[in-house]
Amino acid sequence: MAGAAECGWFGSFLCFLGAATALCYLLKWSWRTWQGFQVYVLSKIWRTDLREYGQWAVVTGSTAGIGRAYAIELARRGLDVVLISRSQDKLRRVADEIESRYGRKTRVIQADFTEGHSIYPAIEEQLKGLEIGILVNNVGMNYAGMLVNFLDVPDPEKRITEVINCNILSVTQMSRMILPQMVERRKGLIINMSSEAGSQPQPMLTLYSATKIFVTYFSRCLHAEYQPRGVTVQCLTPFIVSTNMTHNIEVNPLVKSASSFARDALSTVGYSSFTSGCITHALQHIALTIFFPGWLRLSPFCVRRVEKFAQESKQQIEERMAQCQKKQE
Numbered sequence: 001m002a003g004a005a006e007c008g009w010f011g012s013f014l015c016f017l018g019a020a021t022a023l024c025y026l027l028k029w030s031w032r033t034w035q036g037f038q039v040y041v042l043s044k045i046w047r048t049d050l051r052e053y054g055q056w057a058v059v060t061g062s063t064a065g066i067g068r069a070y071a072i073e074l075a076r077r078g079l080d081v082v083l084i085s086r087s088q089d090k091l092r093r094v095a096d097e098i099e100s101r102y103g104r105k106t107r108v109i110q111a112d113f114t115e116g117h118s119i120y121p122a123i124e125e126q127l128k129g130l131e132i133g134i135l136v137n138n139v140g141m142n143y144a145g146m147l148v149n150f151l152d153v154p155d156p157e158k159r160i161t162e163v164i165n166c167n168i169l170s171v172t173q174m175s176r177m178i179l180p181q182m183v184e185r186r187k188g189l190i191i192n193m194s195s196e197a198g199s200q201p202q203p204m205l206t207l208y209s210a211t212k213i214f215v216t217y218f219s220r221c222l223h224a225e226y227q228p229r230g231v232t233v234q235c236l237t238p239f240i241v242s243t244n245m246t247h248n249i250e251v252n253p254l255v256k257s258a259s260s261f262a263r264d265a266l267s268t269v270g271y272s273s274f275t276s277g278c279i280t281h282a283l284q285h286i287a288l289t290i291f292f293p294g295w296l297r298l299s300p301f302c303v304r305r306v307e308k309f310a311q312e313s314k315q316q317i318e319e320r321m322a323q324c325q326k327k328q329e
């Protein structure tokens, strides 16, 4: 009799525990779905007016790909734009397009972010006197144009410095340069381009993946520090966007074009400070986190598979890189 009563009590307790856990998960997923709906659906209807941040936007790496698309979308939404990249010709072309299509003012600054500290005083000088409302730290480069082991690039010593200067130093130095005037006005937006490749450790993209997790942590901490002083720091972690970096891979439901990505991602401003930028990339992030977690990516089995895939696809990627190079010239 006593045993049956004890069993009944224990059974009820387990039922309660099960129901409470199910309720917690239901509330968590309902909350996440509502947040996702706000960030990726409502944001397209009720857009933040980006002109509220200030007159000028500065975009690094703005002559091609995501950076160019951001510069054009920012001009379309009413901001004057400072374009920064390496090639004067390409800078002039994008600037002319913005001026003629959207009637916005532009300035161009020629700089190579792989060069390190020496370039920043000249950039600072050329930005003097501008009311900069938005900074887009977009410039970034891969370690190699494909999946490779850490030592398998020509002149790794030089390449490591270039990638760190371009992907990490640029974000920190440009933020250091422009943040003070935003803090003074208690208004500003810094958008930092991280990557899905930084969301989990990614062998064969080792240095790139590591620089991108730096960008993510830097952005999230900076946001926590400066949001109370009126400055938003948004970190974006896109999946695959069709650009020179991805050898202009065909656009499909999973791969975004740069212009469509920039449009969607800019709409999330004011709704999220840490986002994939668009709904298809957010869904791919969730699927990868569940089905391809960090421990699996780091396992010897997976690393061997990725190495094999890299070998098999090497020739095809080299051909695509050559085509892209020709197209850019």
Ligand SMILES: NC(=O)c1ccc[n+]([C@@H]2O[C@H](COP(=O)([O-])OP(=O)(O)OC[C@H]3O[C@@H](n4cnc5c(N)ncnc54)[C@H](OP(=O)(O)O)[C@@H]3O)[C@@H](O)[C@H]2O)c1
Residues within 6 Å of the ligand: 060, 061, 062, 063, 064, 065, 066, 067, 068, 084, 085, 086, 087, 090, 111, 112, 113, 114, 138, 139, 140, 141, 166, 193, 194, 195, 196, 237, 238, 239, 240, 241, 242, 243, 244, 245, 246
């Ligand atoms: N594409 C993707 O799938 C993807 C996914 C996740 C994250 N991202 C991130 O998004 C950002 C942009 O990528 P993207 O795919 O648009 O790249 P991209 O097509 O290669 O364009 C790079 C832009 O940066 C400029 N640039 C390159 N190296 C530079 C340097 N050393 N100094 C100054 N400017 C330089 C290039 O112009 P010039 O050649 O004229 O200098 C170009 O305007 C990167 O931070 C990347 O890591 C991309």
